[in-house]
Amino acid sequence: MSHIVIIGGGFGGLYAVRTLKGAPVQVTLIDRRNFHLFQPLLYQVATGWLSPADIASPLRAVLKRQRNVQVLLAEAIDIDGTNRRVLLKDGEVHYDTLIVATGARHHYFGHPQWETFAPSLKTIEDATEIRRRILFAFEAAEREADPERVRSWLTFVIVGGGPTGVELAGTLGELTKDTLRHDFRHINPAESHILLVEGTDRILPTYPAELSAKAAAALARLGVSVRIGATVTDIQPDSVILRSNEQSEKIATRTVVWAAGVQASPLGRILATATGVELDRAGRVMVAPDLSIPGHPGIFVIGDLAHCRNQQGQPLPGIAPVAIQQGHYVAELIQQRLRGQTPPLFHYRDRGSMAIVGRAEAVADIGGRRFSGLLAWLAWLFIHLIHLVEFENRILVFTQWAWNYFTRNRSARLITGEPPPST
Amino acid sequence: MSHIVIIGGGFGGLYAVRTLKGAPVQVTLIDRRNFHLFQPLLYQVATGWLSPADIASPLRAVLKRQRNVQVLLAEAIDIDGTNRRVLLKDGEVHYDTLIVATGARHHYFGHPQWETFAPSLKTIEDATEIRRRILFAFEAAEREADPERVRSWLTFVIVGGGPTGVELAGTLGELTKDTLRHDFRHINPAESHILLVEGTDRILPTYPAELSAKAAAALARLGVSVRIGATVTDIQPDSVILRSNEQSEKIATRTVVWAAGVQASPLGRILATATGVELDRAGRVMVAPDLSIPGHPGIFVIGDLAHCRNQQGQPLPGIAPVAIQQGHYVAELIQQRLRGQTPPLFHYRDRGSMAIVGRAEAVADIGGRRFSGLLAWLAWLFIHLIHLVEFENRILVFTQWAWNYFTRNRSARLITGEPPPST
Numbered sequence: 001m002s003h004i005v006i007i008g009g010g011f012g013g014l015y016a017v018r019t020l021k022g023a024p025v026q027v028t029l030i031d032r033r034n035f036h037l038f039q040p041l042l043y044q045v046a047t048g049w050l051s052p053a054d055i056a057s058p059l060r061a062v063l064k065r066q067r068n069v070q071v072l073l074a075e076a077i078d079i080d081g082t083n084r085r086v087l088l089k090d091g092e093v094h095y096d097t098l099i100v101a102t103g104a105r106h107h108y109f110g111h112p113q114w115e116t117f118a119p120s121l122k123t124i125e126d127a128t129e130i131r132r133r134i135l136f137a138f139e140a141a142e143r144e145a146d147p148e149r150v151r152s153w154l155t156f157v158i159v160g161g162g163p164t165g166v167e168l169a170g171t172l173g174e175l176t177k178d179t180l181r182h183d184f185r186h187i188n189p190a191e192s193h194i195l196l197v198e199g200t201d202r203i204l205p206t207y208p209a210e211l212s213a214k215a216a217a218a219l220a221r222l223g224v225s226v227r228i229g230a231t232v233t234d235i236q237p238d239s240v241i242l243r244s245n246e247q248s249e250k251i252a253t254r255t256v257v258w259a260a261g262v263q264a265s266p267l268g269r270i271l272a273t274a275t276g277v278e279l280d281r282a283g284r285v286m287v288a289p290d291l292s293i294p295g296h297p298g299i300f301v302i303g304d305l306a307h308c309r310n311q312q313g314q315p316l317p318g319i320a321p322v323a324i325q326q327g328h329y330v331a332e333l334i335q336q337r338l339r340g341q342t343p344p345l346f347h348y349r350d351r352g353s354m355a356i357v358g359r360a361e362a363v364a365d366i367g368g369r370r371f372s373g374l375l376a377w378l379a380w381l382f383i384h385l386i387h388l389v390e391f392e393n394r395i396l397v398f399t400q401w402a403w404n405y406f407t408r409n410r411s412a413r414l415i416t417g418e419p420p421p422s423t
Numbered sequence: 424m425s426h427i428v429i430i431g432g433g434f435g436g437l438y439a440v441r442t443l444k445g446a447p448v449q450v451t452l453i454d455r456r457n458f459h460l461f462q463p464l465l466y467q468v469a470t471g472w473l474s475p476a477d478i479a480s481p482l483r484a485v486l487k488r489q490r491n492v493q494v495l496l497a498e499a500i501d502i503d504g505t506n507r508r509v510l511l512k513d514g515e516v517h518y519d520t521l522i523v524a525t526g527a528r529h530h531y532f533g534h535p536q537w538e539t540f541a542p543s544l545k546t547i548e549d550a551t552e553i554r555r556r557i558l559f560a561f562e563a564a565e566r567e568a569d570p571e572r573v574r575s576w577l578t579f580v581i582v583g584g585g586p587t588g589v590e591l592a593g594t595l596g597e598l599t600k601d602t603l604r605h606d607f608r609h610i611n612p613a614e615s616h617i618l619l620v621e622g623t624d625r626i627l628p629t630y631p632a633e634l635s636a637k638a639a640a641a642l643a644r645l646g647v648s649v650r651i652g653a654t655v656t657d658i659q660p661d662s663v664i665l666r667s668n669e670q671s672e673k674i675a676t677r678t679v680v681w682a683a684g685v686q687a688s689p690l691g692r693i694l695a696t697a698t699g700v701e702l703d704r705a706g707r708v709m710v711a712p713d714l715s716i717p718g719h720p721g722i723f724v725i726g727d728l729a730h731c732r733n734q735q736g737q738p739l740p741g742i743a744p745v746a747i748q749q750g751h752y753v754a755e756l757i758q759q760r761l762r763g764q765t766p767p768l769f770h771y772r773d774r775g776s777m778a779i780v781g782r783a784e785a786v787a788d789i790g791g792r793r794f795s796g797l798l799a800w801l802a803w804l805f806i807h808l809i810h811l812v813e814f815e816n817r818i819l820v821f822t823q824w825a826w827n828y829f830t831r832n833r834s835a836r837l838i839t840g841e842p843p844p845s846t
Contacts, residue, residue, distance in 0.1 A: 034562060034838045051474040053835035060606035061836070070608040073562040073838075091566070124839050135457060139496040143514070183483035185493040412476035413484070415457045415496075416547050417840075 005095035012101035012303030012323035019331030027069040045127035047171040048413030104304035107263035114235040118256035152252035154192040160260030161198025163355040169196040170357040173222030211363040214372040218357040280307045289345040302326035428518035435524035435726030435746035442754030450492040468550035470594040471836030527727035530686035537658040541679035575675035577615040583683035584621025586778040592619040593780040596645030617647045634786040637795040641780040703730045712768040725749035
């Protein structure tokens with residue numbers, strides 16, 4: 001029986017696996033983590049709205065009734081295209097067809113040392129670490145006497161005005177204005193300064209300009225200062241240097257979150273070495289129109305790791321809908337090939353884009369219709385719930401959302417992760 | 424206004440704070456963590472049933488409407504009884520009355536090196552680390568070819584047959600028999616070996632003997648082997664040495680959990696140095712019948728840190744009901760003193776004891792009535808919910824419990840905490 005190996009249990013890999021349900025093939029899913037992560041909601045963990053388990057589903061639980069799949073908790077370190085092997089840190093797996101869906105990581109534009117002071121939001125551990133830093137900043141401010149230092153503890157800088165940056169800044173605005181309102185005795189969290197820094201001339205630069213403006217207005221209502229046309233030139237433990245209009249400005253802050261750059265997973269480079277395939281500047285694999293690697297019809301690359309263009313020649317963005325459609329497409333293609341059929345090329349159906357700004361506040365562009373406010377927020381909720389519907393914890397997440405919405409509560413605001421000091 | 428400083432936001436400290444609501448005093452609660460932890464449910468986090476945030480409530484959220492309280496996220500490192508000061512790692516706080524409620528830690532009976540191989544269950548970080556080890560053991564077994572090694576990965580040793588050990592062993596039995604049933608392709612989790620090791624002649628040694636027998640029978644049904652009269656003489660990364668009847672036995676295992684010994688918080692020793700008060704062998708403070716330190720009527724010690732005897736001269740156990748009643752008592756006493764009244768001595772009302780063994784299976788001794796099975800389980804659920812009722816997330820926890828109960832699901836079984844390897 002044909003053996004299909006899929007590396008990566010994100011949106012692309014998981015949807016490929018599920019599409020192969022019942023197919024006369026054997027599937028092996030390899031992932032370093034034992035869970036699928038619903039990345040679009042990571043910022044809600046970082047701000048104490050949801051718990052890690054609310055947005056992470058154990059891969060074995062999701063796939064336990066799909067008998068043609070085995071899950072391996074393992075790390076792929078090399079690919080041998082000649083002998084059709086994936087080399088693992090501890091072992092190897094042979095494949096007939098390989099799907100690589102290992103996604104992207106954050107990228108500090110040549111300044112890897114910034115990561116210590118400005119973590120990114122890609123993993124569960126990132127989210128709980130950012131949550132720890134944000135919550136600790138208020139605790140430190142509460143105990144600080146010097147007004148300058150209080151101000152720096154209450155200044156939060158988010159670098160990058162894409163959807164993640166916007167969502168994080170908006171939620172942080174709500175946290176300071178609303179959730180934490182009665183929590184402190186010496187500081188007023190509502191006096192926090194939240195800066196959202198974007199290098200281009202508007203936030204959400206890949207969205208229609210009209211929605212960028214609406215999102216900026218909504219952020220302003222939540223007390224977020226948006227700095228467009230500004231780039232970060234340095235990050236230190238207690239400050240960030242911004243440069244805009246050829247002027248530099250030093251912002252005193254203790255909490256910086258990086259939401260600016262992504263870079264393809266290192267498996268891209270490994271594939272380039274193994275197959276000679278070309279990479280783009282972000283390290284993504286230049287795939288053929290059927291998402292295979294040119295000259296290697298048995299190796300596919302999907303999701304954030306793939307550089308794929310739409311009919312207009314534009315590269316597709318690194319978002320969940322693209323990965324889901326690609327995973328589905330490749331799994332169908334493999335079955336069509338097995339049946340001796342000629343599959344069509346990949347065609348991305350753009351169903352629109354949306355970003356949440358705050359409680360009952362979002363912007364959306366669906367099928368060319370643009371809307372914002374409560375309606376967009378409900379659409380966002382609905383579409384996210386549809387995707388969560390795949391998973392067992394959807395009812396709990398919905399309960400949690402509804403509960404938090406009506407009570408304005410964020411019960412998951414725990415400072416954890418650092419081993420507690422020994423007293 | 425009289426300033427009452429409380430160190431420790433566990434059951435004792437938090438109930439003292441809440442009893443002082445509306446009193447004409449100023450209260451400062453000092454804790455190293457920003458949340459109150461519902462410790463009796465920690466084992467449910469360790470086995471993937473609940474998330475950390477389900478059993479941890481941010482102290483500021485719990486107390487935000489109690490205006491006479493301020494919360495300090497800080498670590499107390501010394502007490503100056505002469506000048507009535509608590510010295511913090513970074514600062515100091517003056518008090519008129521001090522309540523020390525810093526609880527207990529685990530204790531390895533002179534073998535601190537065992538902690539690396541056999542973590543205890545005291546903090547949220549302990550629970551997620553134990554969860555990681557338990558879940559990873561099944562993953563490693565799934566990928567292991569050698570039957571000996573598979574067996575050692577599927578052998579779990581829990582040291583200590585008190586309530587925590589019994590609850591953990593029972594829940595682990597359910598996890599292997601039930602939750603993970605369809606998750607693996609190469610191993611059968613139901614073939615796991617779960618050993619519960621107890622040094623005395625029965626598990627739950629502080630409970631009536633009848634309940635110990637019922638709990639042992641329930642554990643046997645869940646596949647747990649109970650080893651009574653056995654002590655651990657060595658722990659290595661891949662084995663445990665048990666000694667019973669003057670014979671030693673080596674158990675090959677990769678997962679050991681320590682639920683055996685507790686020792687009072689180091690603040691006990693600090694109090695002994697500062698005030699000359701006597702400590703018992705576990706480092707607990709020998710308090711006066713009104714829970715103050717003899718000769719220091721303005722310093723109280725409550726909860727697991729206090730050595731306090733009942734009318735029969737038996738020391739009270741280190742359990743939540745004792746701490747809660749003591750916190751309540753001291754807070755009332757302080758108010759009576761301020762009103763010029765003479766307070767009564769502390770009198771513990773023993774409302775019984777219970778332990779959960781598995782799904783719909785528990786043992787209870789309430790007011791001299793002993794029962795087990797579903798009824799005891801419902802009593803356990805009810806009493807725990809009553810206490811959770813103090814906190815905002817009770818509805819969510821109840822939903823989660825009900826959901827998990829009916830679906831036999833454990834959605835929180837995530838392997839987290841270790842930074843993911845870099846691919």
